[in-house]
Amino acid sequence: MDLGRPEPAETISGLYAEHALGLTRLALVMIGDRESAEDVVQEAFLGLHRRFDRLRDPDRALVYLRSSVLNNARSVLRRRRLPSWFAGTYAPPVWSAESEVMLGAERRAVMEALQRLPRRRREVLLLRFYAELSEEETAQAMGVSRGTVKSTTHRALDALGRLLGENQ
Structure with a gap:
């Protein structure tokens, strides 16, 4: 047993x-349905467990999890967009009646509007303002890079503002 690890x-x-609920919320906002987000x-977490011994720095396990959640959510969305014999093309998530009652019109x-943004812009806004992560x-x-986060955040906020302006 390695006493340093x-x-x-x-x-x-x-x-x-500490983080499963927040990661699930992040995935839910990206994907649109709770079961898939979970x-x-x-x-x-399973991927982290399988690869934990190969992590260079175990203190970066949370970074691994966040990246993995983003990648897994992208895969789910990609699969939804693929044509299927059994289903039509992907449509943005439909809010359930329960969600409609709970969420105000503004939210x-x-x-x-977030769902209408390109993937990268949507992700940067979700990570920065929903998950409350720093730029780093x-x-x-x-x-x-951190510079990419800054510029993408700026562009995403501008685009979001324009989209919300359309709705008024």
């Missing part, structure tokens, strides 16, 4: 207890 089970359990997060408008943490999760 934390135990995988303890580390992963702690990360799950599956995406579970896959991320719904913002969520709908967002850059690490997305695998881009």
Whole structure:
């Protein structure tokens, strides 16, 4: 046993207890349905468990999880867009009756406008303002530079403002 490395089970359990709900919320906003969001997060934690011994820096396990959730959510969205013999093309998520009651009109408008943004812009806004990550943490999760996060955030906010202006 390596005394310098934390135990995988303890580390992963702690990360799950502290971050699973937030990661699930992030996936839910990206994907639009709770079951798929929960599956995406579970896959991320399973991937971390399988690869934990190969992590160069176990302190970066949360960065790995965030990136994995983003990648898994992208895969779900990509699969939804593929033509299928059984289903039509992908449509943006439809808010359930329960969600309609819970969410105010303004929040719904913002969520709908977010869904209309290109993937990268939507992701940067979700990570920065929904998940409340710093520019550096967002850059690490997305695998881009901090400057890219800054410029993408600026462009995304401009585009979101224009989309919301259309709705008024």
